[in-house]
Amino acid sequence: MDDQLYGTRNKRGDWAPHGRSEIAPFWAWPPQFLKVLKWIPGFVWPWNAFHMATALLWWYFVVPDIETMKTLSWGWAAWLLGVNWLAALAFYGFYEWRFYVRKVQGQRFKYHHKFPSEQPSDVFWFKSQNIDNFLRSFLVSIPLWTLVQVIFLWSFAKGSVPWLRWADHPLYLAALVLVAPAIHEVHFFVIHRAIHTKWLYKWIHSIHHNSVNPSPFSSLSMHPVEAFLYHAVALWHLVIPSNPIVALFQLHMAGFGAINGHLGFEKLELTDALSMDSHAYTHYLHHKHFEVNFGGDGLIPLDTWMGTWHDGSKEGDRLMQARYEKKLERINRRNNGRNDGRRKETPPSPHE
Numbered sequence: 001m002d003d004q005l006y007g008t009r010n011k012r013g014d015w016a017p018h019g020r021s022e023i024a025p026f027w028a029w030p031p032q033f034l035k036v037l038k039w040i041p042g043f044v045w046p047w048n049a050f051h052m053a054t055a056l057l058w059w060y061f062v063v064p065d066i067e068t069m070k071t072l073s074w075g076w077a078a079w080l081l082g083v084n085w086l087a088a089l090a091f092y093g094f095y096e097w098r099f100y101v102r103k104v105q106g107q108r109f110k111y112h113h114k115f116p117s118e119q120p121s122d123v124f125w126f127k128s129q130n131i132d133n134f135l136r137s138f139l140v141s142i143p144l145w146t147l148v149q150v151i152f153l154w155s156f157a158k159g160s161v162p163w164l165r166w167a168d169h170p171l172y173l174a175a176l177v178l179v180a181p182a183i184h185e186v187h188f189f190v191i192h193r194a195i196h197t198k199w200l201y202k203w204i205h206s207i208h209h210n211s212v213n214p215s216p217f218s219s220l221s222m223h224p225v226e227a228f229l230y231h232a233v234a235l236w237h238l239v240i241p242s243n244p245i246v247a248l249f250q251l252h253m254a255g256f257g258a259i260n261g262h263l264g265f266e267k268l269e270l271t272d273a274l275s276m277d278s279h280a281y282t283h284y285l286h287h288k289h290f291e292v293n294f295g296g297d298g299l300i301p302l303d304t305w306m307g308t309w310h311d312g313s314k315e316g317d318r319l320m321q322a323r324y325e326k327k328l329e330r331i332n333r334r335n336n337g338r339n340d341g342r343r344k345e346t347p348p349s350p351h352e
């Protein structure tokens with residue numbers, strides 16, 4: 001496929017899509033029914049459908065029986081961890097191997113002009129982003145993903161929270177499935193915004209941001225605190241009346257869905273004519289510029305409301321720069337008050 005039809009490449013070799021990222025169309029006023037109708041297939045397919053399919057697979061073939069799960073034990077927890085490890089290896093490994101090791105698509109539709117393997121750095125374990133990201137994902141994040149899974153399965157099994165049955169509450173549970181991506185987005189935005197504050201960033205979130213040029217294995221490369229809080233989104237289903245399948249769907253949206261922002265390519269070519277949209281650009285801009293797009297794709301447009309949305313356009317760049325200059329002014333004004341104007345400070349600049 002010719003990526004020049006869909007975007008432009010700058011002198012450095014970074015590719016950017018034409019147009020701008022748009023928030024979910026149902027926020028538009030006056031309502032745009034046709035746009036909403038056109039948006040629905042992309043909301044369902046392929047990613048949310050995949051997360052629901054894997055939730056069902058886990059429920060019917062992986063999750064132990066209820067009697068076993070009434071008692072906490074290392075046995076069934078280790079089984080779930082083993083399956084999650086294998087599944088994550090197959091899922092993340094497939095994209096990493098196809099697009100970053102075999103490089104079947106070369107640079108086509110790739111946002112960053114380099115591959116992480118070409119950029120060794122001291123910030124990573126063994127100076128390698130790939131090894132660092134892989135080890136952090138598999139030794140830290142996936143065990144914590146499993147911990148969250150064990151907590152909610154055990155709670156449902158021993159009856160400490162309401163377990164609504166599909167036969168009794170089909171409409172409510174179906175609605176909850178549709179709302180789950182919004183729960184994900186709000187939960188992610190809130191914890192993500194919190195770990196971007198000065199101290200939490202330094203101690204926790206900077207690990208994830210070491211990957212300025214993310215690849216699939218960067219998705220779950222996190223500090224343990226972030227990894228737990230991120231997957232803990234599924235624990236909302238212990239607060240809201242729910243069902244373990246919906247909680248699994250919510251968990252997989254976090255565990256597997258983290259890949260969306262870190263694919264590094266706009267389109268993933270499957271055949272010469274067929275491709276899949278990655279939905280990666282919004283979060284790629286977060287890794288690049290650091291102070292924009294704290295949420296997801298704008299299903300709940302918290303970034304728009306908070307003034308941190310970057311839609312990928314020149315205007316988005318301009319707004320980001322204006323915010324940065326305002327912040328600089330604010331900091332200098334504060335310091336001038338404190339130091340009689342003798343000292344000036346510069347806030348961390350958005351990454352270039």
Ligand SMILES: [Zn+2]
Nearest residue numbers: 192205209286
């Ligand atoms: Zn961040």
Ligand SMILES: [Zn+2]
Nearest residue numbers: 208261283287
């Ligand atoms: Zn990220």
